Amino acid sequence: MKIISIIKQVPDAEARIRATASGIDLEGVTFVIDGMDEYGVEQSLRLRETGLDAELISIALGPKRFEEAIRTSLAMGSDRAIHIETDEALDPITQAKVLANIIKEEGAELVFVGGKEADWDSAALGPAVAEALGWPHSDWTTKLVVSGSSLSVTHDSDEGSETLTLPLPAVVTTQQGLNEPRYPTLPNIMKAKRKELKKLALSDVGSPSGKTQLLRQEIQTKSRLNKVLTGDAAEAAKELARLLHEEAKVI
Amino acid sequence: MATVADRLGLSKAQLGDFYDLEPLYAPEEKLIRDSVREFVKAEILPHIGEWWQEGYFPPELPKKFGELGVLGATLPEEYGGLGASYTAYGLINREIEYGDAGMRSFVSVQSSLVMYPLYTYGSEALRQKWLPRLATGEVIGCFGLTEPDAGSDPGSMQTRVKKVGNNYVINGVKRWITSGSRAQVAIIWAKSEDDGKVHGFALDTSTPGFKAVDIKTKASMRASVTSELYLDEVVVTETDKLNVVGLKGALSCLNQARFGIAWGVLGAGFYCLEEAAAYAEDRPIFGVPLASKQMIQMRLADMLADLTKGSLLAFQLAKLKEQGKDTPPRVSLAKRDNVRAALQAARAARDILGGNGITTEYGAIRHMLNLETVATYEGTDTVHTLILGRTITGHNAF
Ligand SMILES: Cc1cc2nc3c(=O)[nH]c(=O)nc-3n(C[C@H](O)[C@H](O)[C@H](O)COP(=O)(O)OP(=O)(O)OC[C@H]3O[C@@H](n4cnc5c(N)ncnc54)[C@H](O)[C@@H]3O)c2cc1C
Numbered sequence: 001m002k003i004i005s006i007i008k009q010v011p012d013a014e015a016r017i018r019a020t021a022s023g024i025d026l027e028g029v030t031f032v033i034d035g036m037d038e039y040g041v042e043q044s045l046r047l048r049e050t051g052l053d054a055e056l057i058s059i060a061l062g063p064k065r066f067e068e069a070i071r072t073s074l075a076m077g078s079d080r081a082i083h084i085e086t087d088e089a090l091d092p093i094t095q096a097k098v099l100a101n102i103i104k105e106e107g108a109e110l111v112f113v114g115g116k117e118a119d120w121d122s123a124a125l126g127p128a129v130a131e132a133l134g135w136p137h138s139d140w141t142t143k144l145v146v147s148g149s150s151l152s153v154t155h156d157s158d159e160g161s162e163t164l165t166l167p168l169p170a171v172v173t174t175q176q177g178l179n180e181p182r183y184p185t186l187p188n189i190m191k192a193k194r195k196e197l198k199k200l201a202l203s204d205v206g207s208p209s210g211k212t213q214l215l216r217q218e219i220q221t222k223s224r225l226n227k228v229l230t231g232d233a234a235e236a237a238k239e240l241a242r243l244l245h246e247e248a249k250v251i
Numbered sequence: 252m253a254t255v256a257d258r259l260g261l262s263k264a265q266l267g268d269f270y271d272l273e274p275l276y277a278p279e280e281k282l283i284r285d286s287v288r289e290f291v292k293a294e295i296l297p298h299i300g301e302w303w304q305e306g307y308f309p310p311e312l313p314k315k316f317g318e319l320g321v322l323g324a325t326l327p328e329e330y331g332g333l334g335a336s337y338t339a340y341g342l343i344n345r346e347i348e349y350g351d352a353g354m355r356s357f358v359s360v361q362s363s364l365v366m367y368p369l370y371t372y373g374s375e376a377l378r379q380k381w382l383p384r385l386a387t388g389e390v391i392g393c394f395g396l397t398e399p400d401a402g403s404d405p406g407s408m409q410t411r412v413k414k415v416g417n418n419y420v421i422n423g424v425k426r427w428i429t430s431g432s433r434a435q436v437a438i439i440w441a442k443s444e445d446d447g448k449v450h451g452f453a454l455d456t457s458t459p460g461f462k463a464v465d466i467k468t469k470a471s472m473r474a475s476v477t478s479e480l481y482l483d484e485v486v487v488t489e490t491d492k493l494n495v496v497g498l499k500g501a502l503s504c505l506n507q508a509r510f511g512i513a514w515g516v517l518g519a520g521f522y523c524l525e526e527a528a529a530y531a532e533d534r535p536i537f538g539v540p541l542a543s544k545q546m547i548q549m550r551l552a553d554m555l556a557d558l559t560k561g562s563l564l565a566f567q568l569a570k571l572k573e574q575g576k577d578t579p580p581r582v583s584l585a586k587r588d589n590v591r592a593a594l595q596a597a598r599a600a601r602d603i604l605g606g607n608g609i610t611t612e613y614g615a616i617r618h619m620l621n622l623e624t625v626a627t628y629e630g631t632d633t634v635h636t637l638i639l640g641r642t643i644t645g646h647n648a649f
Binding site for chain 1: 259260261262263264265271273278279281282283285286287289290318319320321324328333334335
């Protein structure tokens with residue numbers, strides 16, 4: 001069986017990010033593999049260590065610097081990697097289409113995607129990949145067992161957690177609690193130097209056109225109105241409801 | 252309008268690499284560094300204050316270091332090494348000493364003072380006998396050069412070896428030997444009664460006549476084992492003899508270890524800078540953060556400047572070493588000045604932390620006291636100054 005882990009690279013959680021007029025200043029920021037994606041790589045390693053006969057492939061879609069995150073996954077234990085290199089900022093739906101092409105081409109049966117990206121906070125990629133492939137998916141997965149051609153997963157839902165069985169092939173998005181990722185040992189880091197890292201251009205995988213376009217970035221500033229309502233409670237409540245409805249337009 | 256973002260100080264990563272060396276490291280060098288950092292965070296930092304306080308070196312640690320892969324990292328894979336670059340070895344030292352200089356001492360001794368001479372001067376049989384198990388941490392090694400009356404002047408050593416039949420017999424006392432009582436193999440340097448020259452031997456510490464006694468009264472390197480070795484008619488064979496004649500054998504090992512120290516102390520120094528900067532930000536004084544005071548900023552600026560210069564020195568020394576240009580005076584300069592930079596930083600941090608700075612709840616005083624040893628071993632500050640003086644003038648002032 002082929003298992004694919006989709007990975008991306010994000011600023012280190014300890015990094016101090018500065019915003020400038022033209023966007024986010026990444027100068028001097030250290031980057032790491034997204035922690036959520038690391039859960040996926042780790043889970044694929046554990047599946048193999050507990051007896052599953054599998055080839056583990058890491059795939060990344062993003063700029064050249066993503067290579068470092070890819071090397072981390074190879075050093076952790078993935079067998080080979082594919083890097084679709086692009087500087088374009090693609091939306092999750094478009095990314096999913098590109099990734100689905102490769103996943104199909106590879107004939108993978110299980111795909112791990114990080115539950116939510118650490119930088120843009122989006123949780124869309126996993127479900128979008130499942131949608132593009134027409135496969136079932138389990139999001140926010142905290143436990144996973146492969147038995148034959150099906151998958152038993154426990155995942156978080158709004159009310160708590162539920163355990164489901166899905167047929168393979170399937171997409172699984174990860175979350176904290178799924179496992180505790182290992183850090184690569186030094187011998188594995190050196191071995192990873194000899195592993196295959198295949199480079200592709202966006203045009204090799206269909207060069208889809210994005211659905212969104214980035215026009216401008218700015219830091220959200222939350223300024224307060226400092227409005228204090230006076231009068232008795234009933235009156236103040238009425239006034240508050242009016243303000244929320246007519247001015248803030250939130251109810 | 253000043254937003255919070257405008258006041259953001261440097262992150263730890265930015266403090267530690269102010270002159271942007273990051274792009275100059277090879278991908279695997281960065282991965283190695285990051286893994287060692289994770290290891291130190293998980294295995295050393297949570298416990299080190301207590302270990303140090305108790306004078307305890309955890310017996311399971313050598314094997315953990317072995318699993319991680321840091322022991323003898325620069326040696327070829329067939330002997331259990333990684334074939335890693337010296338830059339990687341430097342980064343390993345820096346990350347481990349960020350945890351504690353005693354931990355780094357264990358790794359330095361095992362790698363530079365035991366595995367290096369076994370690999371460089373040992374017969375194939377001797378290499379095979381020890382190297383693979385030293386790499387996994389199953390076997391611990393020590394290096395015995397210093398004696399009660401011979402430190403900076405190792406040539407005056409009193410330990411003697413003489414040939415008896417096909418074997419050699421060693422007599423003498425070694426002092427200040429890191430990992431001494433834990434070691435299964437000891438690299439012992441002794442003067443020959445036959446040719447008057449210094450020879451090195453890799454002896455099995457279970458050989459009759461070998462005894463190790465720990466030195467317990469240290470106020471420095473408390474989480475590292477330091478012992479006195481007694482050698483009373485210890486018999487070693489021809490295969491245990493290292494293939495190098497004269498003090499230069501021992502000195503070549505020191506050149507390796509000193510290189511590691513020039514990198515290692517940066518870890519301790521940056522730990523202290525980070526700790527002092529964070530403490531000063533959180534500590535209110537006269538109604539404002541301590542970090543907003545000029546006197547404190549001046550000291551933080553000095554720490555950053557010294558440690559940044561030290562980082563550049565260490566980096567270029569690694570590049571020189573990778574080309575075989577790490578001459579002893581170049582190594583002396585980096586060892587001397589980087590230890591000074593780290594010791595200054597540790598002392599300043601200790602002071603900035605006020606009363607808290609005298610407890611082992613924080614790292615500053617532990618690093619500061621450890622660094623007193625680091626300034627003394629592997630050539631004292633004075634010894635390296637005299638090496639540089641001799642290099643400049645041609646006069647030997649020892
Ligand atoms: C914790 C610890 C671990 C150690 N581990 C090891 C180990 O594993 N293996 C090992 O072999 N050794 C080890 N050492 C020993 C260490 O290398 C020696 O302590 C060091 O070389 C200094 O020697 P010494 O203590 O005899 O001091 P001395 O050589 O007596 O020096 C005393 C003072 O004299 C100064 N001095 C020396 N020469 C001159 C001169 N020509 N002119 C003016 N001043 C001079 C020195 O700078 C110093 O200030 C360790 C030491 C410590 C503290």
